[in-house]
Amino acid sequence: MNGVNADIDLPNDEAALRRMRAVAHLLDDGFRLPGTDFRFGIDPILSLAPGNAGDLIGTGLSLYIVYEAANLGVPYSTIVRMLTNVAADAVVGSVPIVGAIFDAVFKANVRNVRLVERHLGREHRDDGDDSEPVRIEITE
16 A cells, blocks of 8 residues: 555545645745745744743644644644654743744744644645646555
């Protein structure tokens, strides 16, 4: 079976992946620093908000990706890795200034979506064209 979960519901799973990718893009890659190829999202911007409100919002959105992954049947060991990425992002990200830089570089949400894609046997194409989902064929 090529290590692919045979119980995958392709249309629903693809919709969940699209939602997770959208959240990860918003948090980690939504903007490009002019004149460079460096991308960042709203996560480091949120961490600059006074108090911890921005960090809590960012962490909540990051946990949404973990929630979707659990609903897709991602193995417990992968969920633990994803939670570790979110925890690192939350803890280090809460440190003033240094945390914003860490958030911009670490990209926990993009990492977590890649873990889910790897589990589902679908690596995301990074060519900017999401109009046609990557399809897999499951044979027994």
